[in-house]
Amino acid sequence: xxxxxxxxxxxxxxxxxxxxxxxxxxxxxxxxxxxxxxxxxxxxxxxxxxxxxxxxxxxxxxxxxxxxxxxxxxxxxxxxxxxxxxxxxxxxxxxxxxxxxxxxxxxxxxxxxxxxxxxxxxxxxxxxxxxxxxxxxxxxxxxxxxxxxxxxxxxxxxxxxxxxxxxxxxxxxxxxxxxxxxxxxxxxxxxxxxxxxxxxxxxxxxxxxxxxxxxxxxxxxxxxxxxxxxxxxxxxxxxxxxxxxxxxxxxxxxxxxxxxxx
Numbered sequence: 289x290x291x292x293x294x295x296x297x298x299x300x301x302x303x304x305x306x307x308x309x310x311x312x313x314x315x316x317x318x319x320x321x322x323x324x325x326x327x328x329x330x331x332x333x334x335x336x337x338x339x340x341x342x343x344x345x346x347x348x349x350x351x352x353x354x355x356x357x358x359x360x361x362x363x364x365x366x367x368x369x370x371x372x373x374x375x376x377x378x379x380x381x382x383x384x385x386x387x388x389x390x391x392x393x394x395x396x397x398x399x400x401x402x403x404x405x406x407x408x409x410x411x412x413x414x415x416x417x418x419x420x421x422x423x424x425x426x427x428x429x430x431x432x433x434x435x436x437x438x439x440x441x442x443x444x445x446x447x448x449x450x451x452x453x454x455x456x457x458x459x460x461x462x463x464x465x466x467x468x469x470x471x472x473x474x475x476x477x478x479x480x481x482x483x484x485x486x487x488x489x490x491x492x493x494x495x496x497x498x499x500x501x502x503x504x505x506x507x508x509x510x511x512x513x514x515x516x517x518x519x520x521x522x523x524x525x526x527x528x529x530x531x532x533x534x535x536x537x538x539x540x541x542x543x544x545x546x547x548x549x550x
Contacts, residue, residue: 409513
């Protein structure tokens with residue numbers, strides 16, 4: 289079915305979720321904003337549901353590994369960080385159009401990565417399978433999951449498995465929240481595994497009291513660098529960010545942030 293284009297102003301206004309409970313300054317984007325108009329503000333997408341422990345948004349103020357790193361580095365570059373909650377499907381066009389300035393992203397999770405600029409890797413994420421402890425399934429090769437249904441994150445790309453999802457040798461069932469992956473697998477006989485970053489999965493299971501219900505596969509499907517995705521004309525910002533990232537990696541500030549979420 290052909291999609292009817294939505295006027296840009298309506299699209300942007302409907303896409304932004306106001307995070308009014310933040311203790312730090314927050315403003316809703318306006319439809320007349322243009323790239324570069326406010327060079328003192330870095331408008332950073334933290335997404336409505338977050339991505340714990342990389343992004344945590346269910347508290348008075350954002351937290352998480354990526355938020356803490358951005359909030360440490362970006363003010364040193366002369367910018368105030370403004371968090372904005374953008375639905376996943378709206379992030380790329382809103383970034384391209386200049387309504388936000390950056391978002392956490394792996395290159396491999398981006399449909400058209402050549403359209404954007406990426407910083408160096410802040411932290412690495414490893415995608416593994418989580419199986420109920422009652423299941424005899426395990427993962428070493430995609431053939432181990434033939435005929436099975438894997439619960440995945442809505443909008444995410446999994447290059448290693450795309451051929452198998454495409455011809456349905458392995459079935460994919462999308463959910464919008466990471467914690468829902470484990471709920472579906474735990475309570476639905478038709479779902480056989482959840483596919484998630486190892487650190488994310490363990491964080492969710494620990495906080496949901498489900499650590500004893502699941503085990504993760506030894507083998508994963510990928511290990512990606514989690515970065516900040518920017519517009520291509522932000523090369524100077526990316527260079528300065530990378531230099532400061534290297535500094536905090538060497539002086540222990542990055543490790544201190546990571547230690548808070550392990």
